[in-house]
Amino acid sequence: MTAPLTPPPPPSDPSPHQAWQAPPPHGAGGLLDLYEQDGPGMKTELREAAVVTVAVALLGLVLGVLWWWLAPHVPLVGELVSDRWYVYLKDNEGEQSIGVDGTFTLLGLAFGAVSAIAVFVWRRRGGVPLVVALGVAGLLGSLLAWRLGVWLGPEQDVVAHAKAVGKGVGFDAPLKLGAKGALLAWPLAALLVHLGLTALFGPRDPDPYLQLPQKDGYGAPSV
Numbered sequence: 001m002t003a004p005l006t007p008p009p010p011p012s013d014p015s016p017h018q019a020w021q022a023p024p025p026h027g028a029g030g031l032l033d034l035y036e037q038d039g040p041g042m043k044t045e046l047r048e049a050a051v052v053t054v055a056v057a058l059l060g061l062v063l064g065v066l067w068w069w070l071a072p073h074v075p076l077v078g079e080l081v082s083d084r085w086y087v088y089l090k091d092n093e094g095e096q097s098i099g100v101d102g103t104f105t106l107l108g109l110a111f112g113a114v115s116a117i118a119v120f121v122w123r124r125r126g127g128v129p130l131v132v133a134l135g136v137a138g139l140l141g142s143l144l145a146w147r148l149g150v151w152l153g154p155e156q157d158v159v160a161h162a163k164a165v166g167k168g169v170g171f172d173a174p175l176k177l178g179a180k181g182a183l184l185a186w187p188l189a190a191l192l193v194h195l196g197l198t199a200l201f202g203p204r205d206p207d208p209y210l211q212l213p214q215k216d217g218y219g220a221p222s223v
Contacts, residue, residue: 048123049133056115056134056190060141063111063186064148067175070107071149072099074173078162087158090170097178104146105182112138112189119190120197134194138187146183149175 074097075090119134153175155161165171177183 042129045127045129048127049129052119052130052133053137053140056119056137057140057144059111059115060144061148063107063141063145064152066107067104067145067149068152071103071175072096074100075170076158076162076173077170078159078165078167080167085159085162087162100175101177101179101182104149104177105179105185107145108138108142108182108185109189111141112186112191113193115141115186116190116193116197120194120201124201131191131194134190135187138190139183142183142186146177150177 076087077090079086079088115138116134119130123130150156154172156174158173161171
């Protein structure tokens with residue numbers, strides 16, 4: 001007499017206490033790859049911003065020399081009346097003073113555009129620290145150019161200059177910036193040009209919806 005056959009035990013269900021395994025990270029490097037794609041890191045961006053600030057601001061020396069060289073001269077003349085010296089404009093209808101401000105403004109716009117293009121070519125990804133550094137450097141460069149041009153220009157003491165050249169002899173007025181708003185031409189031009197280049201030619205973030213697998217009408221991935 002043989003023993004009755006016992007049926008095999010049913011397959012056991014997964015235990016609810018079984019350890020849960022996390023899904024594999026996205027891509028080959030997972031979160032590390034995503035972090036690396038996001039940017040070079042704040043320390044690197046701050047270091048690059050410091051380099052941009054110093055390099056672009058030093059260009060103000062070139063702007064100052066060009067302003068002193070290209071700006072029109074404002075002629076003055078000195079007169080001695082009752083043992084007192086008076087200085088007048090030699091040409092009351094001349095527009096040389098406006099030309100001095102206009103020359104500085106045009107040079108500032110050109111330097112802003114060139115500096116923005118150079119920074120964009122060097123660092124296409126950009127970043128907030130880099131953009132802020134570009135604007136601050138443009139303002140510092142304008143201030144440096146302004147003071148250098150004034151220092152290189154004619155003597156500031158016009159009365160002493162009139163005494164030195166003599167009565168009725170014309171001489172050049174000190175180089176000065178009448179419209180202080182011209183100091184903003186460089187930083188504004190740099191920011192606008194850099195923003196336009198970044199919008200047109202800067203790197204684009206991948207669209208996450210385009211990378212999702214396509215599915216058919218039953219929810220299965222399509223081949």
